Amino acid sequence: MKEQLKTYFNRYVSLSDNEVENFLSNISIKVFNKKDCLLNQGDVCHQRFFILEGLVRFYEIDDKGNERIDLFGVENWWITNLESFINETPSRQTIQALEKTKVLCINKTTLESLFESIPKLERAFRIITENMLIAIQRKDEVYMKQKSKERYSSLVNNVPRLFQRVPQYMIASYLNITPEYLSEIRKNS
């Protein structure tokens, strides 16, 4: 686990063993079973989670009671509701484990004090946030510009593994299509 984290951070900055130890001593590990929620809609998100193993979804429920999935989180991703985390406002979204999921948890004040003591960690988070921004902009490019059928094939081409781990109706929700129409699309392709 220490190795996994070190390898991960070394993509962005070089942390010494000491710094990794310091980081680790400030975080906790939690395991969520399938269907458990890491964060409930309405609650303030006090933590950032780093997914060691497993899979989660970040979703919201609209006025008609339909779920809409914004994002899946897999191994080696940080996940949180950033708006709720930063402003300490109630989350409009839920984060739920879709498999048994093991995460690192770090809360806001701890993270801020770690940024003081390990500046390279703040750099890593600056870069990680930039990468998240790029990822969401890329998703938008696809989703704003393309029709359902094309969004579906983008996903098939870019993240084929997802289809083995997630039921099709959740893929549909993530693609912003009804499950019925996704079924239709798949029949004709």
Add this chain to the structure above:
Amino acid sequence: MKEQLKTYFNRYVSLSDNEVENFLSNISIKVFNKKDCLLNQGDVCHQRFFILEGLVRFYEIDDKGNERIDLFGVENWWITNLESFINETPSRQTIQALEKTKVLCINKTTLESLFESIPKLERAFRIITENMLIAIQRKDEVYMKQKSKERYSSLVNNVPRLFQRVPQYMIASYLNITPEYLSEIRKNS
């Protein structure tokens, strides 16, 4: 101008006069006329721009030759093609001035060396990036979940000033609606 920048950064971190001076001595100022491009599709984006005065749009052209506006940049916003800037890959988007626009320009290596010499500046950019991420997630919430009519009224309510500065067909593009249909929506509301 120095004051504008100082006020801006002080939202996030407290920079001393010296640090602001240091920052200023490393940047340049440019003025773009209406319709000038800050960045052309196909070019690598080597700079980040801070808008002192004016208005720009960030847009791309799809396969059918239609423009799609991702984002407007107004006073006190940083704008860049982050993906192109970070990976040094050709930009799929163009950044164009919609009014006479005065910007600060800072290039990548300069910014990185400033991060070394002024750690608080890196913190400011970490926070600025987080806020951009939140803004884009909020936009997505509206755009994925809501129908055209609702997207239009969200924009009217949240950024009414935009309508005085931008032609309606660009609003339509930003809302991901055809100009004809936006016209229809406005008629019935």
Add this chain to the structure above:
DNA sequence: CTACCTTCTTAAGGTATCTTAAGAAAAACT
């Protein structure tokens, strides 16, 4: 093995939105 629950498919009819085409209005030049 049977029963239940979750997920996926099919099809008919409806609606939001686009496409095309044309003209009106407004703004920008000369």
Add this chain to the structure above:
DNA sequence: AGTTTTTCTTAAGATACCTTAAGAAGGTAG
């Protein structure tokens, strides 16, 4: 003031996608 260019509107017909409803298939639990 007149001409050109840009922007906005209107309307008819097309299409992508949704809604509803029902049943099929597959998994899980008693």
